[in-house]
Amino acid sequence: MTTLLPTSTAGSLPKPSWLAEPEKLWSPWKLEGEELVAGKQDALRLAVEDQRQAGITIVGDGEQTRQHFVTTFIEHLSGVDFEKRETVRIRNRYDASVPTVVGAVSRPNSVFVEDAKFLRAQTDQPIKWTLPGPMTMIDTLYDAHYRSRERLAWEFAQILNQEARELEAAGVDIIQFDEPAFNVFFDEANDWGIATLEKATEGLKCETAVHICYGYGIKANTDWKKTLGAEWRQYEETFPNLQKSKIDIISLECHHSHVPMDLIELIRGKKVMVGAIDVASDTVETAEEVADTLRRALQFVDADKLYPSTNCGMAPLSRHVARGKLYALGAGAAIVRKELSA
Numbered sequence: 008m009t010t011l012l013p014t015s016t017a018g019s020l021p022k023p024s025w026l027a028e029p030e031k032l033w034s035p036w037k038l039e040g041e042e043l044v045a046g047k048q049d050a051l052r053l054a055v056e057d058q059r060q061a062g063i064t065i066v067g068d069g070e071q072t073r074q075h076f077v078t079t080f081i082e083h084l085s086g087v088d089f090e091k092r093e094t095v096r097i098r099n100r101y102d103a104s105v106p107t108v109v110g111a112v113s114r115p116n117s118v119f120v121e122d123a124k125f126l127r128a129q130t131d132q133p134i135k136w137t138l139p140g141p142m143t144m145i146d147t148l149y150d151a152h153y154r155s156r157e158r159l160a161w162e163f164a165q166i167l168n169q170e171a172r173e174l175e176a177a178g179v180d181i182i183q184f185d186e187p188a189f190n191v192f193f194d195e196a197n198d199w200g201i202a203t204l205e206k207a208t209e210g211l212k213c214e215t216a217v218h219i220c221y222g223y224g225i226k227a228n229t230d231w232k233k234t235l236g237a238e239w240r241q242y243e244e245t246f247p248n249l250q251k252s253k254i255d256i257i258s259l260e261c262h263h264s265h266v267p268m269d270l271i272e273l274i275r276g277k278k279v280m281v282g283a284i285d286v287a288s289d290t291v292e293t294a295e296e297v298a299d300t301l302r303r304a305l306q307f308v309d310a311d312k313l314y315p316s317t318n319c320g321m322a323p324l325s326r327h328v329a330r331g332k333l334y335a336l337g338a339g340a341a342i343v344r345k346e347l348s349a
């Protein structure tokens with residue numbers, strides 16, 4: 008990256024109210040057929056424009072073409088029956104009715120490649136594309152076929168790798184895998200979760216990232232966060248192995264969370280996407296607050312490896328708030344960039 012402190016979001020941005028009901032996850036589309044295809048592309052264009060105006064360096068699609076960061080990918084796979092539902096506990100946190108794995112899983116067609124090509128055509132800036140990680144995928148399904156979380160994760164890793172290679176060919180500069188499950192299932196993450204993630208990145212020449220967070224600002228997550236105590240040390244469990252992994256960039260949450268900043272030291276040598284925007288609050292950060300978080304992070308990550316970002320996706324926020332936070336991120340990074348080059 009030629010720009011110092013390249014900014015990006017963790018992934019999602021709110022959708023326009025004419026496309027889907029705002030401030031809601033899994034919000035149903037308001038359009039259908041060709042109108043929906045055109046509507047998603049128009050929304051993607053607006054997301055790119057918002058990022059451009061805010062001075063964001065690494066541009067994403069704001070996840071405008073998908074309903075949910077995990078489910079939409081799985082909907083395109085075969086071997087999963089969305090009619091056959093079972094109630095399971097998601098990330099040990101809340102019960103949800105989920106689809107069932109009924110046979111061997113495979114990816115008959117590319118999922119996001121056309122959307123990524125469309126994003127590529129909208130900007131000359133570097134682009135980032137997000138995919139769910141294998142461990143987070145298995146955690147949103149009932150498995151009646153493999154009956155092994157690990158085996159299913161390896162299958163998904165292969166499928167993700169096929170998709171990732173096509174995204175790279177479409178001109179994506181950074182492919183990010185979302186693995187909030189790494190913050191919950193430490194033993195599995197260390198035993199095979201990180202290995203399956205590396206499998207998903209096999210053979211890629213573009214940069215790879217893993218996003219590990221404490222989730223969107225939805226009630227199930229904020230309730231869970233209240234049980235975690237004053238200091239959140241979950242990253243401590245997986246960072247030593249992630250530091251040794253082939254993943255280039257680690258995306259984590261910092262601002263307003265109870266994560267001790269010095270845990271970043273555990274991934275020294277990696278590029279770090281530091282969450283400097285709280286996505287669980289409607290209060291828009293000032294540029295100076297963002298700059299302060301980045302300055303504190305600089306104690307533990309070299310300046311050329313610091314990538315200012317958001318704690319998580321901003322899909323559930325209002326567009327007005329999300330846009331304000333994008334501007335704060337861009338302006339806060341600009342302050343510190345100036346200090347570093349002085």
Ligand SMILES: [Zn+2]
Nearest residue numbers: 220222319320
């Ligand atoms: Zn997240």
